[in-house]
Amino acid sequence: DIQMTQSPSSLSASVGDRVTITCRASQGISTYLSWFQQKPGKAPKSLIYAASTLQSGVPSRFSGSGSGTDFTLTISSLQPEDFATYYCQQYNAYPRTFGPGTKVDI
Amino acid sequence: QVQMVESGGGVVQPGGSLRLSCAASEFIVSRCGMHWVRQAPGKGLEWVAFIRYDGNSKYYGDSVKGRFTISKDTSKKTLYLQMSSLRPEDTAIYYCAKDTPFFDPQGNIDSWGQGTLVTVSS
Numbered sequence: 001d002i003q004m005t006q007s008p009s010s011l012s013a014s015v016g017d018r019v020t021i022t023c024r025a026s027q028g029i030s031t032y033l034s035w036f037q038q039k040p041g042k043a044p045k046s047l048i049y050a051a052s053t054l055q056s057g058v059p060s061r062f063s064g065s066g067s068g069t070d071f072t073l074t075i076s077s078l079q080p081e082d083f084a085t086y087y088c089q090q091y092n093a094y095p096r097t098f099g100p101g102t103k104v105d106i
Numbered sequence: 107q108v109q110m111v112e113s114g115g116g117v118v119q120p121g122g123s124l125r126l127s128c129a130a131s132e133f134i135v136s137r138c139g140m141h142w143v144r145q146a147p148g149k150g151l152e153w154v155a156f157i158r159y160d161g162n163s164k165y166y167g168d169s170v171k172g173r174f175t176i177s178k179d180t181s182k183k184t185l186y187l188q189m190s191s192l193r194p195e196d197t198a199i200y201y202c203a204k205d206t207p208f209f210d211p212q213g214n215i216d217s218w219g220q221g222t223l224v225t226v227s228s
Contacts, residue, residue, distance in 0.1 A: 030210075032214075034214050036151070036215075043219065043220050043221055044151065044201070044216070044218050045218070045219040046215060046217065049214040049216070055216060069144060085150075087151050091212075091213060091214050094156065094165040094168045095153055095165065095166075095168070096153045096156065098143075098150060098152065099150075105178070
């Protein structure tokens, strides 16, 4: 199985900060990587697929990059509604494993 | 907005069975691969199972293999998860999620339902 790791596990930031989250796969997955956002008590929301393509309606302050085993999610200017937990997921192979999540709080 | 609505959650004793349902549109059930993903209280997301858009392939996570069965009924526009031999560690919110349609080369998850809570406890 492909193992996914994320760093950091949590971070504290302020409105307007630039935030970067890292996701690493245990083997190469090309660009078959998605990012999801989840707020407390809510279902996850799809943000990015193919490592760098924004889902429709996702603000342009979100961006993704990477290929192979190393990926990043960047929020260029953190907004109050961005405080949430972020998960990466590989869809190169089954089982489709998720990273453990990165909690972004104030 | 894409709508998928889960139901069937509840409290069940260890060793018991439960069937979850996810109601969606005919387009989704017939043309998109669909997943079950769960989240234990205070924990992260765990991928559980997948069924291909045509029903010809199914995949399961190691923790549920042999105990859970994913299926769908296109005529009823519904995805199912039959869960048996339930354990306390199966306690979680269960979400259904859909992939992009079969003709999309990416095949990534793009929409989620709101989830249904399953509690395994005596």
